[in-house]
Amino acid sequence: MIRRVLPVPRRLDLIVLGCAISLSVLGILFVSSTTKGGRFEGLATRQAIWVLVGLGAMVAAILFDYRVLLKFSFVIYCVSLVPLVYLLFFGERIANVKSWIRIGTFQFQPAELTKVATALLLAYLFENEDDARMKGATIAKVGAIVAIPFLLVFLQPDAGLAATFLPLLAMALFFGGLPGKAWIALFIAVALLAGIGWFVLADYQKARIGTFLNPESDVLGSGYQVRQSKIAVGSGGFTGKGFRSGTQSQLRFLPVQHTDFILAVIAEEWGFLGVCLVLALFAGLVLRAMSLARVARDRGGVFLILAVSSMLFFSVVVNASMMIGLLPTTGIPLPLVSYGGSSVATSFLGIGLILAVEYRRFANA
Amino acid sequence: MLKVRENRRELSGRIEIARLAVGAVFAILAFSYWYVQIARGDYYFELSENNRIRSVKLTAPRGYVLDRTGSVLVENEPAYSLQLYRREAKDLRASVAFAVQLLKLPADQVEARLARGRRYPEFVPISIAENLSLEEVAAVEARAPEHPEFAISVSQRRLYKRGISAAHVLGYLAEATPDQIRASSNAYRLGDWIGQKGIESTYEKLLGGTNGERRVIVDSHAREIKEESRLESRPGQNLFLTIDRELQALAEESFADKVGSAVALDPRTGEILALVSSPSYDPNWFTRRVTSEEWSSLLSDPNHPLQNRAIQNMYSPGSVFKVFLAYGALALGEVDPTAKVFCPGYATFYGRTFRCHRKGGHGWVDLRNAIKLSCDVYFYNLGRRLGVDRIAEIAHAFGFGEPTGLDLAHEKAGLVPSEEWARTKRGARWYPSETISVAIGQGPVLVTPLQVARAVAGLIEGGRLPTPHLFLASQDPKTGVRLRYESAPHATLALDPRKLDIVKEGMWAVINEPGGTAFGSRIPGLEAGGKTGTVQVAGRDAVLRSGVDRSLIEDHAWFTAFAPVNDPKIVVVVFVEHGGHGGAAAAPIARRLLAKYFGMTLAPRPGEPGFVRAASRPASPPNPGVSP
Numbered sequence: 001m002i003r004r005v006l007p008v009p010r011r012l013d014l015i016v017l018g019c020a021i022s023l024s025v026l027g028i029l030f031v032s033s034t035t036k037g038g039r040f041e042g043l044a045t046r047q048a049i050w051v052l053v054g055l056g057a058m059v060a061a062i063l064f065d066y067r068v069l070l071k072f073s074f075v076i077y078c079v080s081l082v083p084l085v086y087l088l089f090f091g092e093r094i095a096n097v098k099s100w101i102r103i104g105t106f107q108f109q110p111a112e113l114t115k116v117a118t119a120l121l122l123a124y125l126f127e128n129e130d131d132a133r134m135k136g137a138t139i140a141k142v143g144a145i146v147a148i149p150f151l152l153v154f155l156q157p158d159a160g161l162a163a164t165f166l167p168l169l170a171m172a173l174f175f176g177g178l179p180g181k182a183w184i185a186l187f188i189a190v191a192l193l194a195g196i197g198w199f200v201l202a203d204y205q206k207a208r209i210g211t212f213l214n215p216e217s218d219v220l221g222s223g224y225q226v227r228q229s230k231i232a233v234g235s236g237g238f239t240g241k242g243f244r245s246g247t248q249s250q251l252r253f254l255p256v257q258h259t260d261f262i263l264a265v266i267a268e269e270w271g272f273l274g275v276c277l278v279l280a281l282f283a284g285l286v287l288r289a290m291s292l293a294r295v296a297r298d299r300g301g302v303f304l305i306l307a308v309s310s311m312l313f314f315s316v317v318v319n320a321s322m323m324i325g326l327l328p329t330t331g332i333p334l335p336l337v338s339y340g341g342s343s344v345a346t347s348f349l350g351i352g353l354i355l356a357v358e359y360r361r362f363a364n365a
Numbered sequence: 366m367l368k369v370r371e372n373r374r375e376l377s378g379r380i381e382i383a384r385l386a387v388g389a390v391f392a393i394l395a396f397s398y399w400y401v402q403i404a405r406g407d408y409y410f411e412l413s414e415n416n417r418i419r420s421v422k423l424t425a426p427r428g429y430v431l432d433r434t435g436s437v438l439v440e441n442e443p444a445y446s447l448q449l450y451r452r453e454a455k456d457l458r459a460s461v462a463f464a465v466q467l468l469k470l471p472a473d474q475v476e477a478r479l480a481r482g483r484r485y486p487e488f489v490p491i492s493i494a495e496n497l498s499l500e501e502v503a504a505v506e507a508r509a510p511e512h513p514e515f516a517i518s519v520s521q522r523r524l525y526k527r528g529i530s531a532a533h534v535l536g537y538l539a540e541a542t543p544d545q546i547r548a549s550s551n552a553y554r555l556g557d558w559i560g561q562k563g564i565e566s567t568y569e570k571l572l573g574g575t576n577g578e579r580r581v582i583v584d585s586h587a588r589e590i591k592e593e594s595r596l597e598s599r600p601g602q603n604l605f606l607t608i609d610r611e612l613q614a615l616a617e618e619s620f621a622d623k624v625g626s627a628v629a630l631d632p633r634t635g636e637i638l639a640l641v642s643s644p645s646y647d648p649n650w651f652t653r654r655v656t657s658e659e660w661s662s663l664l665s666d667p668n669h670p671l672q673n674r675a676i677q678n679m680y681s682p683g684s685v686f687k688v689f690l691a692y693g694a695l696a697l698g699e700v701d702p703t704a705k706v707f708c709p710g711y712a713t714f715y716g717r718t719f720r721c722h723r724k725g726g727h728g729w730v731d732l733r734n735a736i737k738l739s740c741d742v743y744f745y746n747l748g749r750r751l752g753v754d755r756i757a758e759i760a761h762a763f764g765f766g767e768p769t770g771l772d773l774a775h776e777k778a779g780l781v782p783s784e785e786w787a788r789t790k791r792g793a794r795w796y797p798s799e800t801i802s803v804a805i806g807q808g809p810v811l812v813t814p815l816q817v818a819r820a821v822a823g824l825i826e827g828g829r830l831p832t833p834h835l836f837l838a839s840q841d842p843k844t845g846v847r848l849r850y851e852s853a854p855h856a857t858l859a860l861d862p863r864k865l866d867i868v869k870e871g872m873w874a875v876i877n878e879p880g881g882t883a884f885g886s887r888i889p890g891l892e893a894g895g896k897t898g899t900v901q902v903a904g905r906d907a908v909l910r911s912g913v914d915r916s917l918i919e920d921h922a923w924f925t926a927f928a929p930v931n932d933p934k935i936v937v938v939v940f941v942e943h944g945g946h947g948g949a950a951a952a953p954i955a956r957r958l959l960a961k962y963f964g965m966t967l968a969p970r971p972g973e974p975g976f977v978r979a980a981s982r983p984a985s986p987p988n989p990g991v992s993p
Contacts, residue, residue: 175376175379175380177375230401230409231413233398233401233402233409234401234406234409234410234412234413235406235409235410235412237402237403237410238402238403238406267398267402271402272398272399272402272403275395275398275402276395276398279394279395279398282391283387283388283391290383290384290387291384293380294377294381302373302376302380306383313387317390317394320394320398321397324398324401326397
């Protein structure tokens with residue numbers, strides 16, 4: 001052991017931090033734009049409060065030694081599963097799914113925290129597994145760690161939220177070094193599961209996939225959302241119709257515009273430039289985080305950053321694709337931007353973990 | 366501990382590959398957006414301009430309100446408002462000038478409306494003026510080619526056909542307040558008109574119906590192009606009230622410039638035939654949006670026209686209270702109706718002298734005559750024997766001290782004092798001398814005119830207390846299906862009919878025997894009973910000394926009557942604030958109402974022109990059932 005004699009440099013990465021804060025400010029701005037004068041008035045203030053809560057969680061995550069979190073990650077993971085099991089049996093249905101815990105007027109999705117816990121446990125797993133090619137036992141562990149929360153959420157039944165656990169699996173398999181043959185086997189398995197899944201999916205989920213394949217089939221039903229959001233995005237043009245002047249969003253043609261469809265509002269009111277700004281901020285955030293992963297002090301840190309960024313990346317891509325009909329509507333919000341307390345707060349918690357790894361890059365445990 | 370054996374080369378390589386992939390995906394996304402927004406931007410812009418599906422609320426027509434005979438009290442009429450579509454306006458200042466000149470509106474009001482509307486997107490029309498006359502509508506339409514930015518919108522407005530008549534019963538509509546919207550868990554929206562007072566409020570659900578919805582395609586000016594789908598609204602139910610419009614009108618007319626209230630009800634069912642509170646207000650003010658001057662004149666009026674005096678004002682019952690005491694004492698076996706008490710014009714209890722209203726005294730009086738003459742000394746003695754707690758028990762049995770359950774909100778409970786009340790609520794112990802005052806309806810006992818009407822009904826029905834109500838029936842305007850009000854009277858203190866007859870006879874004598882306190886109000890040919898009451902206004906002497914308007918310290922006048930004595934069909938209570946003696950101020954109004962109800966023409970009173978000593982035969986009372 002080397003005794004620490006000199007002050008150890010602490011490093012706060014301003015690129016990741018700046019991108020995250022800019023995105024959340026954009027979020028508050030557009031939540032206020034879409035909710036002005038309607039029955040959702042006042043949500044922007046709430047969103048701002050949640051951003052502050054998230055920033056608090058982020059600072060706590062940075063200051064707390066993430067290595068301690070990794071050490072206890074199994075316990076954290078198990079504890080985070082408890083509310084999911086509870087919801088399955090006693091949950092209150094909100095918008096057809098039992099994924100919310102309600103305290104007073106605030107609602108919270110515990111699955112958001114489970115995502116962070118799962119990321120921690122995977123990072124801890126790879127802390128000690130550094131074979132060039134993954135062992136079978138490791139593959140099985142990875143599978144189980146992701147499958148348990150995935151299934152619990154899938155049964156709520158919230159397929160969209162459940163899907164956000166999948167990037168963790170892909171991340172672990174790819175960076176953990178899954179052998180080439182195993183990749184082929186995996187593809188076949190996924191294809192089979194998709195076939196079986198069709199019989200298991202709820203009707204509304206099938207309807208969404210159906211309208212995704214043929215959006216014009218049901219103009220007033222579930223095709224309505226896709227169609228209206230495409231019109232909103234498309235009519236924005238290059239510079240947009242101006243802040244708070246989007247006809248699609250202000251006339252409330254867009255469904256859940258302040259939550260899942262907020263990017264369509266940005267696209268309509270700020271145009272292609274607005275979209276590029278959002279995409280650039282996310283790209284900057286994710287790419288910067290990955291380069292921080294490369295130089296992280298330990299393997300646990302590497303995987304922790306990769307896990308968190310993979311989830312962020314996945315949500316952004318799925319949400320942005322949803323707006324223009326590239327993917328079916330799944331109810332995945334745009335991280336940091338969409339209205340939603342638990343989503344914003346846990347996204348910041350994740351950002352905090354990324355920053356925490358960088359913060360202690362040269363630290364001695 | 367740092368791991369030294371870790372080989373990170375391979376992992377770093379994978380991360381680099383992944384970064385390239387991530388960058389590529391973002392590029393693809395950006396390209397896709399470029400395709401939708403730039404390449405196909407015009408196409409979608411066109412769609413957003415022309416193809417919009419909106420949901421438009423179809424407001425359900427509100428149900429009518431009718432009286433028991435089916436004559437309409439409240440209906441709906443079309444109301445026209447002037448809407449400004451800013452996008453169509455070439456020059457907003459010219460538009461404002463046009464509206465100002467055409468409708469003779471103050472320019473700053475139009476400017477203020479415009480300023481308020483700026484908060485909303487341009488395609489949302491701004492309402493410039495409401496309640497346009499038909500001439501104004503015609504004038505706007507005539508100038509439509511020059512001013513396409515203006516449009517007339519038609520909506521339904523509530524019309525209270527009889528103005529101030531029965532205003533306190535009917536209530537009024539006004540825009541839902543934020544609190545009401547919250548209380549309805551957002552079933553109501555801002556700008557919805559809902560019942561605020563009276564039966565408009567009590568039966569809001571019934572009258573309001575269910576709103577429908579239209580889905581329409583609108584253009585970029587939010588103007589309708591085509592209707593997509595339509596869900597019809599369900600109109601509100603028509604509501605028949607127990608009110609008899611003619612009786613109500615006569616009662617109101619009798620009050621003219623007097624302040625007070627009157628209640629007429631059917632003692633068997635509790636159906637309210639008339640309910641008057643004077644002065645009144647015109648509910649139509651509210652549907653036409655009250656101006657602030659009107660509001661402040663309503664609120665600052667010392668007579669509080671918005672207050673429903675029949676259920677919200679509490680007064681001492683005065684001598685009217687004596688009949689309940691008499692009944693209660695008989696039912697409890699506390700009085701021998703034939704036993705006589707000597708009234709020398711005063712009596713002394715607990716070292717204090719209590720006067721009878723008649724200075725010279727009534728001499729020897731029994732129970733019947735004590736009621737007829739309203740002898741205070743008799744009831745002082747009776748009250749002392751009963752004590753305040755048993756008086757309270759009797760009062761409660763007649764429904765005093767609690768709301769009657771009428772289907773109007775904000776009804777007062779009144780006050781029935783007892784020893785416990787004095788100890789716990791008042792915080793000063795009960796003095797026995799107070800019991801003596803309470804025995805003649807003075808002191809801390811407080812009642813509403815409606816409570817008195819209900820109690821009298823309970824008394825003459827031998828202890829069956831009805832629940833007063835205004836709802837007679839409702840009718841679905843589409844199916845014609847009717848719903849009727851059902852309620853059973855609440856059984857209370859029962860009394861042997863022979864003993865009850867003594868009380869009723871005393872009340873009959875009040876009107877029909879010389880010496881009765883309302884002898885002047887008898888109706889030849891109608892066997893009616895009644896009881897007067899006169900209440901001294903508190904602080905009378907102080908006011909007299911200060912020399913203000915004498916009319917403000919004049920006594921309050923009570924009168925209650927029922928008829929016919931043997932088979933009562935109606936109970937009337939009249940209360941005139943500062944009216945003077947009950948027999949002189951209130952009884953004549955009750956007399957007119959009884960005569961009207963039984964279809965009798967009253968001979969002109971002595972001293973009135975055309976007075977002759979004759980009276981028409983009593984006609985059989987009209988059947989009060991509904992036959993619209």
